[in-house]
Amino acid sequence: AQSVTQLGSHVSVSEGALVLLRCNYSSSVPPYLFWYVQYPNQGLQLLLKYTTGATLVKGINGFEAEFKKSETSFHLTKPSAHMSDAAEYFCAVRWNQAGTALIFGKGTTLSVSS
């Protein structure tokens, strides 16, 4: 079955440190890939998405992610964490078929300490 796995339900970093949130998918066919962020009591906001073309995708708030087909991964990174980055992050996939829904991972909570 096709699935999305986010490694680590909770990641803690210091302000200014590298942020790395991991996402792997299981599928023989590369899907379309998304990262969403959810702040407390708010809906999900799209950070970035990979569809086709360049495998390094830049998103909002300084985040970027790289699609690696050989590793079936789409890890999210940010060079320098800010306190405002503290939130829950969801990786999601959608397969190349019109009408298919987003399949979300379980989420990773990012904590940033000063």
Added chain:
Amino acid sequence: EAGVAQSPRYKIIEKRQSVAFWCNPISGHATLYWYQQILGQGPKLLIQFQNNGVVDDSQLPKDRFSAERLKGVDSTLKIQPAKLEDSAVYLCASSLLLGAVVDTQYFGPGTRLTVL
């Protein structure tokens, strides 16, 4: 541009009671989604509409959940009767087109349901 609106934001009910949630998508968005997000998990699709027609309701517990999108604009999700395991955040999302697989989904703030 106004975002996806949902109400109420919070609801507490007792099991076996009924509850309804309302969603108003972004103006002009043809596709509307209802997701259930249980604590500690990612959102899971319950139902997907294209205009006022149902595209996918395969994961909707139809014995207790129902949804409609009359006139192809706003939508209502109902639970009757509620169970303890229905405690979750119910998210509504909308997107412009169904045919575009990479169409971005925009999410509302959600309704947090607690069933006692």
